[in-house]
Amino acid sequence: MYDQRRVEELLARWENDPHNAEMRKVRNEVFDVLTLRTIYKLIESGVFSRLLRVISTGKEANVFLANDVAGNPLAVKIYRVDTSEFRRILPYIDGDPRFGRIPRDRRRLVHLWTKKEFKNLDAAFRAGAPVPYPVAVRNNVLVMEFIGDDEGPAPRLRDTFPEDEGRFVDALLDGLAKFYFGAGLVHADLSEYNILVRDSLPVIIDLGQSVPWDHPNAPFFFQRDMRQLSKILAEFDKDFAPDELYRMLKERSGDGRKR
Numbered sequence: 001m002y003d004q005r006r007v008e009e010l011l012a013r014w015e016n017d018p019h020n021a022e023m024r025k026v027r028n029e030v031f032d033v034l035t036l037r038t039i040y041k042l043i044e045s046g047v048f049s050r051l052l053r054v055i056s057t058g059k060e061a062n063v064f065l066a067n068d069v070a071g072n073p074l075a076v077k078i079y080r081v082d083t084s085e086f087r088r089i090l091p092y093i094d095g096d097p098r099f100g101r102i103p104r105d106r107r108r109l110v111h112l113w114t115k116k117e118f119k120n121l122d123a124a125f126r127a128g129a130p131v132p133y134p135v136a137v138r139n140n141v142l143v144m145e146f147i148g149d150d151e152g153p154a155p156r157l158r159d160t161f162p163e164d165e166g167r168f169v170d171a172l173l174d175g176l177a178k179f180y181f182g183a184g185l186v187h188a189d190l191s192e193y194n195i196l197v198r199d200s201l202p203v204i205i206d207l208g209q210s211v212p213w214d215h216p217n218a219p220f221f222f223q224r225d226m227r228q229l230s231k232i233l234a235e236f237d238k239d240f241a242p243d244e245l246y247r248m249l250k251e252r253s254g255d256g257r258k259r
């Protein structure tokens with residue numbers, strides 16, 4: 001049973017933690033009562049034991065570092081229900097054959113969106129693409145593998161340059177081949193902001209907007225992604241026109257050779 005007092009107790013514990021000055025700041029804006037209830041349910045069912053600190057605060061979601069019951073790190077992405085990004089996310093979910101009618105209620109739509117990111121992570125992970133392992137989803141809260149180490153979260157490709165360039169680019173292309181042609185997903189927001197670099201290898205994140213190939217906007221999103229990929233590769237002195245990338249990724253996925 002949901003118990004407001006226990007939730008308040010838990011929050012008090014987090015807030016008294018010296019690390020959690022930031023937590024206080026975001027608490028009121030991100031933790032509405034229903035989100036608190038969801039966090040509580042996840043704690044109660046043993047998915048994680050506590051939220052430790054803020055990794056990232058954004059317009060649509062906040063990402064936290066958490067601990068599982070054994071003390072291992074996890075990342076918890078909590079979508080905000082109050083933002084007015086409703087119209088922005090519709091083109092990425094309306095028409096997705098995996099989901100039925102689009103809820104009119106904002107909260108429900110955000111819950112569906114969160115579930116969509118979970119499903120995308122699951123499909124990508126199963127296909128062997130380098131994405132965070134998805135642990136659990138409930139309402140607007142997504143729990144996944146923490147990409148980083150004791151020092152903190154892995155940097156974004158935007159903010160770092162991998163040591164072994166050749167190895168990185170190769171892993172990126174292989175990973176994307178598995179993503180687009182193994183899992184059959186189009187990322188739809190591919191950029192140097194949504195690729196983390198861990199041990200000089202890429203990890204693709206932020207899969208909320210990703211769609212399967214049979215989504216009506218998939219070809220458009222794919223072309224946009226390939227323009228971004230082409231820019232990323234140019235940073236590594238690799239010149240590929242966006243149009244060539246389709247064939248290259250397909251070949252890498254093993255599909256191309258069958259022809």
Ligand SMILES: Nc1ncnc2c1ncn2[C@@H]1O[C@H](COP(=O)(O)OP(=O)(O)OP(=O)(O)O)[C@@H](O)[C@H]1O
Nearest residue numbers: 056057058059060061063075132145146147153206
């Ligand atoms: N699994 C993870 N492990 C470590 N850090 C993560 C993980 N997922 C996300 N992050 C960090 O949180 C940031 C935001 O995550 P993400 O890109 O998924 O959210 P977003 O939808 O872009 O949110 P925003 O509303 O901020 O744009 C990332 O840039 C990354 O630094």
Ligand SMILES: [Mg+2]
Nearest residue numbers: 193194205206
């Ligand atoms: Mg992002």
